[in-house]
Amino acid sequence: MAIQEQTIHSRLLKNVVIDTSKDAVVIDGVSKIFKKSQPLFRRAKTKSAELEVVREVRAVDDISLTIKHREIVGILGANGSGKSTLIRMLSTLLIPDRGRISIFGYDVVKDERVVQRLINRVSVEASFFKKLSPMENLLYAARLYNMSGSEARTMIKDLLTRLGIKANRINAPLEDMSRGMQQKVAIARAFLTSPIVLLLDEPTTGLDPRSKLDVQTFVHDLRDKHDATILITTHDMEEAEALCDRVAIIDKGRMVALGTTEELRRTVTNLMGRRELVSLNEVFMHYTAAHTITEEDIKLYGSWEKAFEALEAQREEE
Numbered sequence: 001m002a003i004q005e006q007t008i009h010s011r012l013l014k015n016v017v018i019d020t021s022k023d024a025v026v027i028d029g030v031s032k033i034f035k036k037s038q039p040l041f042r043r044a045k046t047k048s049a050e051l052e053v054v055r056e057v058r059a060v061d062d063i064s065l066t067i068k069h070r071e072i073v074g075i076l077g078a079n080g081s082g083k084s085t086l087i088r089m090l091s092t093l094l095i096p097d098r099g100r101i102s103i104f105g106y107d108v109v110k111d112e113r114v115v116q117r118l119i120n121r122v123s124v125e126a127s128f129f130k131k132l133s134p135m136e137n138l139l140y141a142a143r144l145y146n147m148s149g150s151e152a153r154t155m156i157k158d159l160l161t162r163l164g165i166k167a168n169r170i171n172a173p174l175e176d177m178s179r180g181m182q183q184k185v186a187i188a189r190a191f192l193t194s195p196i197v198l199l200l201d202e203p204t205t206g207l208d209p210r211s212k213l214d215v216q217t218f219v220h221d222l223r224d225k226h227d228a229t230i231l232i233t234t235h236d237m238e239e240a241e242a243l244c245d246r247v248a249i250i251d252k253g254r255m256v257a258l259g260t261t262e263e264l265r266r267t268v269t270n271l272m273g274r275r276e277l278v279s280l281n282e283v284f285m286h287y288t289a290a291h292t293i294t295e296e297d298i299k300l301y302g303s304w305e306k307a308f309e310a311l312e313a314q315r316e317e318e
């Protein structure tokens with residue numbers, strides 16, 4: 001029976017009872033503060049002249065967000081805005097300093113083990129046995145989840161093919177594949193374990209346009225056919241528009257906007273007094289410090305993109 005038909009019932013997944021009528025993810029007033037030590041005199045020639053100062057970085061600052069079952073939500077933010085920190089707290093890798101996070105009612109701190117069964121995180125730093133092939137790596141993962149060898153083999157082949165990985169690559173060492181291709185193998189691995197909540201940390205960064213589309217189709221399939229709830233961080237506005245039911249924009253750890261891409265575009269169009277609907281890029285710039293880039297900055301750095309990179313680097317240093 002399709003899970004949609006069961007939404008008011010409970011679902012048993014990996015021996016955990018899930019009430020799919022509950023919100024999939026509830027983030028309630030969550031903050032994470034890091035302590036960073038920095039030399040006070042950066043240009044000091046001798047080490048002894050350096051003084052260390054400890055500074056607090058509010059990587060995530062009082063964020064609240066509720067995500068419904070089968071929703072795809074995008075988290076947009078510049079480098080260092082706190083996206084990965086938020087994802088890491090959701091996946092129990094970091095503990096919030098303040099606030100609560102729950103997944104279908106299970107608390108990420110108190111019910112850590114249960115949450116780990118419900119959630120799967122895909123990030124660029126995915127760990128693999130690089131000398132082994134995608135098939136061998138995924139068979140290893142399937143074994144951990146008690147799948148039979150033949151069942152897993154068929155499924156893996158199907159998954160990798162759907163993600164656009166050619167047959168001759170499936171059994172070749174992973175280390176010979178590009179970073180983008182390895183990223184796809186990481187996505188396939190997350191899928192193998194049928195996550196009920198999937199956290200995708202910049203899943204298409206570094207992928208070519210064709211591969212991006214493969215991944216986007218796959219993500220939609222995951223939601224449509226397998227009822228996954230998906231949280232995705234991205235820098236790519238086109239991707240956010242193509243994939244997400246709603247997007248949250250975060251800046252310096254704070255959530256500065258939340259809504260459908262259409263709603264956000266309309267709001268900013270009205271705020272700017274424009275006639276034509278602004279793009280999501282302009283929405284992003286409006287809500288983040290990107291709008292502070294001046295003509296002079298563009299001249300100085302050579303292009304808007306370069307000026308934006310310089311601004312991000314400067315903010316990261318601060």
Ligand SMILES: Nc1ncnc2c1ncn2[C@@H]1O[C@H](COP(=O)(O)OP(=O)(O)OP(=O)(O)O)[C@@H](O)[C@H]1O
Binds near residue numbers: 034080
């Ligand atoms: N383990 C850590 N210790 C100290 N500071 C950290 C740590 N992890 C992240 N930070 C700081 O927290 C802030 C948010 O970082 P985070 O990695 O969450 O941003 P991000 O939005 O994911 O960036 P990117 O797009 O570059 O991946 C940054 O200032 C970063 O330097």
